[in-house]
Amino acid sequence: MNGFALSRRWLLAGAAAFALGAGPVAAADTIEVGILRSLSGTTAISETISKDVMLMPIEEHNRNGGLLGKKLEPVVAHPASNRPFFAEKARELISKDKVAAVFGCWTSVSGKSVPPVFEELNGILFYPVQYEGEESSRNVFYTGAAPNQQAIPAVDYLMQQEKVERWVLAGTDYVYPRTTNKILEAYLKSRGVKAEDIMINYTPFGHSDWQTIVADIKKFGSAGKKTAVVSTINGDADVPFYKKLANQGIEATDIPVVAFSVGEEEPAGLDTGPLVGHLTAWNYFMSVDTAENKDFIASCMFSSRIRSASPNRRWELTILASTCG
Numbered sequence: 001m002n003g004f005a006l007s008r009r010w011l012l013a014g015a016a017a018f019a020l021g022a023g024p025v026a027a028a029d030t031i032e033v034g035i036l037r038s039l040s041g042t043t044a045i046s047e048t049i050s051k052d053v054m055l056m057p058i059e060e061h062n063r064n065g066g067l068l069g070k071k072l073e074p075v076v077a078h079p080a081s082n083r084p085f086f087a088e089k090a091r092e093l094i095s096k097d098k099v100a101a102v103f104g105c106w107t108s109v110s111g112k113s114v115p116p117v118f119e120e121l122n123g124i125l126f127y128p129v130q131y132e133g134e135e136s137s138r139n140v141f142y143t144g145a146a147p148n149q150q151a152i153p154a155v156d157y158l159m160q161q162e163k164v165e166r167w168v169l170a171g172t173d174y175v176y177p178r179t180t181n182k183i184l185e186a187y188l189k190s191r192g193v194k195a196e197d198i199m200i201n202y203t204p205f206g207h208s209d210w211q212t213i214v215a216d217i218k219k220f221g222s223a224g225k226k227t228a229v230v231s232t233i234n235g236d237a238d239v240p241f242y243k244k245l246a247n248q249g250i251e252a253t254d255i256p257v258v259a260f261s262v263g264e265e266e267p268a269g270l271d272t273g274p275l276v277g278h279l280t281a282w283n284y285f286m287s288v289d290t291a292e293n294k295d296f297i298a299s300c301m302f303s304s305r306i307r308s309a310s311p312n313r314r315w316e317l318t319i320l321a322s323t324c325g
Helices: 002-021 044-063 082-093 106-114 114-123 153-159 174-192 211-222 235-247 291-299 304-308
Strands: 030-036 071-077 103-105 125-127 138-143 165-173 198-204 229-232 257-259 279-281 316-320
Touching: 030 044, 044 071, 044 235, 071 082, 082 103, 082 106, 082 174, 082 198, 103 235, 106 114, 106 174, 125 279, 153 174, 153 229, 153 257, 153 279, 165 211, 165 235, 174 198, 174 229, 211 235, 235 257, 279 291
Parallel strands: 030 071, 030 103, 103 125, 125 138, 165 198, 165 229, 229 257, 257 279, 279 316
Antiparallel strands: none
């Protein structure tokens, strides 16, 4: 199933819940749809384009007559990559803007802050990013990949195809990376990897000084065993991380990196030459060369930002896995 079909199903689900009285009452001739995305701050590099993509099925539905006889009206709330603002903006979307459903949040930090609001006000949230599991809510649809669907298959690939024996688990310091790396550490040890062959490192959101950390990774990878980095680094910190890898001469043939939060937007500010051979496991890639994906792209009215990152652009990160198609 392609991404547009998924978005269509999500919108139908939200609208059905609205029609059944599961949420606040919206205007008679419209169905308000909340989009909770940061347009500034450390995760805006990923969230802005997700906001643009969410507008696409809304525009498509409206061109085809709307949904349930009503026009879909997007309401964009901007929490600026600030955790407390996600809950605040979610409350505004439900109580003030009377949205039928909300599509949004990016990190687990934001994802865990809003369910109490949706449960209190009986709203609906579609949370589309990969998550660590270990939680559920009757008011939240978790549509992203859990570790057993993304992280463990990626590690298996590196073990089997790249013969990796030493592991750097590098992540941003918040819930998803810590929980995922806890799972991965246990999984690696169950596969016979020794504790001294696992290096774990966390950095804050927006981290930019990678000199020492990359030097430590380089040293860790010089012990005579094939080494890889499993990256749960999130947001704009990815850009200086990859730049520093290149500056210190670390190539994918030496120490490959597999990233779980890098799509096609994050490398836009990079010289992609040094990235050749590094890997990314993500839910959807715009450049996937399949008939289904080409049909999806052709059917959508892209914003100017999305058009500028068309699938004709050559991306150097190797696509390890995609659930599109």
